[in-house]
Amino acid sequence: MIELKHVGLLRQGKWILHDINWTAREGEQWVILGLNGAGKTALLHMLSAFHFPATGNVTVLDRRFGKDPLGEDLRQEIGLVSQTLKQRFYVEDTAYQIVLSGGFNSIGLYKTPTDLMRAKAKKLLRDVGMFHHADQPYDKLSQGEKQRVMIARSLMRDPKLLILDEPTTGLDFIAKEQLLETITAIIHKENPPMVLYVTHHIDEILPIYTHVLMLKEGKIFKKGERDTLINEESLSAFINLPIEIKWHHQRPYLIKR
Numbered sequence: 001m002i003e004l005k006h007v008g009l010l011r012q013g014k015w016i017l018h019d020i021n022w023t024a025r026e027g028e029q030w031v032i033l034g035l036n037g038a039g040k041t042a043l044l045h046m047l048s049a050f051h052f053p054a055t056g057n058v059t060v061l062d063r064r065f066g067k068d069p070l071g072e073d074l075r076q077e078i079g080l081v082s083q084t085l086k087q088r089f090y091v092e093d094t095a096y097q098i099v100l101s102g103g104f105n106s107i108g109l110y111k112t113p114t115d116l117m118r119a120k121a122k123k124l125l126r127d128v129g130m131f132h133h134a135d136q137p138y139d140k141l142s143q144g145e146k147q148r149v150m151i152a153r154s155l156m157r158d159p160k161l162l163i164l165d166e167p168t169t170g171l172d173f174i175a176k177e178q179l180l181e182t183i184t185a186i187i188h189k190e191n192p193p194m195v196l197y198v199t200h201h202i203d204e205i206l207p208i209y210t211h212v213l214m215l216k217e218g219k220i221f222k223k224g225e226r227d228t229l230i231n232e233e234s235l236s237a238f239i240n241l242p243i244e245i246k247w248h249h250q251r252p253y254l255i256k257r
Contacts, residue, residue, distance in 0.1 A: 079154030144175025
């Protein structure tokens with residue numbers, strides 16, 4: 001699904017990513033964990049073919065950068081939920097219209113959706129608990145509701161890869177938990193997409209995720225199975241702070257020693 005070999009990313013004369021070696025295989029669900037400035041968003045933009053590596057080889061969904069067609073061709077198979085994308089939507093569009101636009105991978109509707117697309121958009125709104133808000137303008141929705149609409153939109157083309165870039169930013173506790181429940185339901189469905197869940201919050205590393213990539217200062221600090229990496233020794237070294245972990249319903253919560 002994803003293979004990076006000795007990848008470096010240079011932006012505006014500055015190295016953002018350094019010697020990244022990472023393989024993510026079909027059936028795996030990944031958390032990309034890193035503090036602010038670690039290079040998480042830059043990595044996601046590269047996987048989506050918005051940035052191209054200065055060094056190394058990148059292969060995403062069987063397409064090798066520099067060899068196979070990329071751009072929109074690749075992005076058709078990737079669902080993306082990010083703060084940058086959320087700010088581009090037309091605020092007067094309804095939740096239903098925004099989800100429908102995902103079928104064309106466009107901002108706004110410029111083509112007539114088919115009956116199948118309309119039925120799918122309605123089903124996805126039901127799946128994320130937003131059907132009763134279908135006709136509500138986007139700017140009237142709460143932050144948590146907007147995020148669930150974005151997730152529904154991202155699923156319109158049945159992506160093989162679903163990228164969630166810090167989706168709980170700005171959410172209160174209730175909205176955050178509702179969103180995490182929505183993501184859990186997606187992964188539990190038959191033939192789910194591979195999810196790359198990007199966060200700097202340890203408690204969002206749910207038991208549905210199989211693997212963790214720890215990114216620090218543009219480099220891979222550690223990578224591997226969730227149950228192996230999420231421990232006090234590993235996380236204390238990662239954040240340079242002695243911590244304890246308290247587990248609740250198989251979710252880790254940090255406590256400073």
